[in-house]
Every structure is written in structure tokens, then in C-alpha cells.
Amino acid sequence: MPPSDTDEAGPGGVGDRPPSEIPGAPKAPAPGDGGSGSAPNVVTEKGVATQKGEVPGGEQAAELPRGTAPGIRFEKVVKRFGSNVVLRELDFTVAPGERVTLIGPSGSGKTTILRLLMTLEKLDGGLIWIGDETLWHRERGGKRVPADQKHLHEMRKQVGMVFQQFNLFPNMNVLHNLTEGPVRVLGLSKDEAVERARGLLDMVGLTDKENAHPTQLSGGQQQRVAIARALAMQPKVLLLDEVTSALDPELVVGVQDLLRDIARQSDLTLLCVTHEMGFAKDISNRVLMFDQGQIVEEGPPDQIFGEPSEQRTRDFLQAVLAS
Numbered sequence: 001m002p003p004s005d006t007d008e009a010g011p012g013g014v015g016d017r018p019p020s021e022i023p024g025a026p027k028a029p030a031p032g033d034g035g036s037g038s039a040p041n042v043v044t045e046k047g048v049a050t051q052k053g054e055v056p057g058g059e060q061a062a063e064l065p066r067g068t069a070p071g072i073r074f075e076k077v078v079k080r081f082g083s084n085v086v087l088r089e090l091d092f093t094v095a096p097g098e099r100v101t102l103i104g105p106s107g108s109g110k111t112t113i114l115r116l117l118m119t120l121e122k123l124d125g126g127l128i129w130i131g132d133e134t135l136w137h138r139e140r141g142g143k144r145v146p147a148d149q150k151h152l153h154e155m156r157k158q159v160g161m162v163f164q165q166f167n168l169f170p171n172m173n174v175l176h177n178l179t180e181g182p183v184r185v186l187g188l189s190k191d192e193a194v195e196r197a198r199g200l201l202d203m204v205g206l207t208d209k210e211n212a213h214p215t216q217l218s219g220g221q222q223q224r225v226a227i228a229r230a231l232a233m234q235p236k237v238l239l240l241d242e243v244t245s246a247l248d249p250e251l252v253v254g255v256q257d258l259l260r261d262i263a264r265q266s267d268l269t270l271l272c273v274t275h276e277m278g279f280a281k282d283i284s285n286r287v288l289m290f291d292q293g294q295i296v297e298e299g300p301p302d303q304i305f306g307e308p309s310e311q312r313t314r315d316f317l318q319a320v321l322a323s
């Protein structure tokens with residue numbers, strides 16, 4: 001499915017503060033290894049360099065975003081499917097550059113949160129902020145009105161998602177999977193898009209697969225392509241939805257290592273759904289335990305996985321360990 005268009009935004013909500021101005025919003029952590037400031041860092045299979053072209057050996061390198069990631073804020077967000085109220089006035093904040101893992105039982109609404117951010121689902125109430133702008137609404141004449149297609153289009157450019165089932169375009173080869181969005185949505189020339197795609201394929205270790213079709217790749221390779229495809233859009237917010245749960249066990253570690261490197265070497269704001277506690281500990285600064293459309297508790301990974309304060313969290317973690 002090419003980058004999708006959703007028709008219209010839901011009705012308005014309340015409040016008007018962007019995440020950067022919310023009192024008590026967690027501060028962004030120091031953005032991982034390897035430098036700071038606005039110079040674009042690049043990552044290759046062989047490591048990270050501070051500026052494009054400075055990689056030892058001079059191989060083609062992919063740029064990862066630094067210094068510009070916006071925060072996210074959900075403010076009294078409501079989402080229902082028919083009579084099933086999945087999110088009930090949900091409030092939470094992810095600071096700029098913060099990496100947050102969402103855990104919680106099946107059906108609790110984790111994927112729905114990510115799909116709302118991707119504008120793949122419509123909002124039924126409340127506000128979703130990305131940086132200091134609302135995703136589903138815009139200001140007009142001092143009032144907040146449902147966003148038009150142009151606003152949604154601009155806002156969704158900031159967000160990339162990697163899905164559990166890869167969701168590659170089956171009729172396109174690997175290179176075309178990576179160039180389609182940048183050409184169609186971002187307006188890159190074919191040559192620019194191909195150069196960017198090749199840098200990313202190098203980063204994910206699939207240079208030799210650019211002409212392959214998705215069905216000719218292993219699950220791990222497909223997921224690497226899907227990660228590269230998401231990064232080809234140079235998003236500022238990256239959403240990961242159980243990205244290794246459809247993989248054979250021996251392929252999981254490689255994909256997790258890749259994502260860990262990307263998380264450490266960029267300053268992407270990251271929202272990750274995973275039940276793999278080791279991965280969650282490595283990749284995130286904070287874990288939100290989520291149930292029935294609400295946050296049950298939140299804290300650093302060591303605390304939530306080691307000493308959760310809520311019985312609901314203890315029960316859930318026990319069930320995950322037993323599975």
C-alpha cells in the first residue's frame with residue numbers, strides 16, 4: 001500500500017499547549033552516542049560518522065536525523081470502533097528525542113495509538129500534538145478546526161512506521177519500495193531518491209538485494225527493507241509496532257541490533273510497542289504500561305520490568321514471561 005491518504009479529521013478537542021511547553025514533561029535524554037549539535041550524523045554498517053562523507057573507507061552513508069525531532073502529546077484522545085471505546089480520554093507525552101516503549105495486553109489499543117499518529121485511523125476526540133502543531137486540527141481565525149488534506153499531508157511527513165507484518169509494496173522491488181515515497185510524497189528526483197535508498201540499503205546490510213522482490217527475501221530481510229523504507233522518508237518520529245514478533249527467533253537479534261543502533265545514533269522521537277523486555281530496556285528511556293485505553297503506570301524500563309508498582313503490571317509481565 002503506498003503512503004495512504006485519510007479523508008478527514010475528527011471533531012475538535014480541548015487544550016492548546018504543545019509538548020515542549022508542558023510542565024513536568026520529561027526532558028529529552030542526551031541523544032545517545034556520537035556527538036551532538038545540528039551537524040547531520042550518518043550511520044553505516046561500519047559505525048557512525050559526524051558528517052556525511054566522513055565515514056572511514058568512504059562508502060555510501062545514510063543520514064539519520066539529529067537535533068530536530070518534535071515531541072508528541074496525546075490530550076484527552078478518544079478513539080472508538082463502533083461501540084468499542086478503545087482510547088478513553090488518553091493523556092500522555094513523549095518529549096522531543098525521547099524513546100518510549102508501550103506495553104500492555106492484547107487489544108488494549110497500542111497499535112491504534114500508532115495508527116492515529118500515522119493518520120491511518122481517524123480521531124474521535126481530543127488532540128494529538130506533534131511538536132507545536134496539532135495533527136488532526138489546525139488554527140483558523142483563532143479557532144481550532146478539523147485539518148484539511150494539505151495539513152494532514154504535511155504533518156504525516158514527520159512520522160514513519162515499521163509494522164509487524166513488514167507491509168512492503170509486493171509489486172515493487174526493494175529499491176522501488178524505498179524510492180516510491182520520497183519521489184511521490186517528498187518530491188525528490190529519481191536520482192536523489194535512488195542515492196538515498198542505496199545509502200540506507202548499505203546501512204541495513206542489503207546492498208545486494210536492491211532488485212529483489214519482497215517474496216524473494218527472508219522475514220528478517222523484509223523487515224530491514226521496511227526499516228530502510230521508513231527512514232527514506234527522513235521522519236522525525238519513528239513508530240515501531242512489534243517489529244520482530246513475526247520473525248523466526250534467529251532473525252530477531254539482527255533486526256533488534258539494527259534498531260538499537262539507529263535509536264542511539266539518531267535523535268528520532270521513538271514510540272515502540274514490544275513485549276521483549278531486553279529490547280525495550282535497550283531501546284527506550286521510559287516504559288508506559290497501558291490497559292483499557294489508559295496508562296496504568298510509567299517509569300524507566302528497570303523499574304517497570306524490575307519493580308512495577310501496580311498489580312495490573314505485575315500480572316501482565318508474569319503472563320508475558322509465561323508465554
Ligand SMILES: Nc1ncnc2c1ncn2[C@@H]1O[C@H](COP(=O)(O)OP(=O)(O)OP(=O)(O)O)[C@@H](O)[C@H]1O
Nearest residue numbers: 081082084086104105106107108109110111112113
Ligand atoms: N479497524 C478496526 N475495526 C474495528 N475494531 C478495531 C479495529 N482496529 C482495532 N480494533 C479494536 O480496537 C481494540 C484495540 O486494538 P489494537 O490493535 O490497538 O490493540 P493492541 O493493543 O495493539 O493489541 P495487540 O497486542 O494484540 O496487537 C481491539 O478491541 C480491536 O479489536
Ligand SMILES: [Mg+2]
Nearest residue numbers: 110111112241
Ligand atoms: Mg497491536
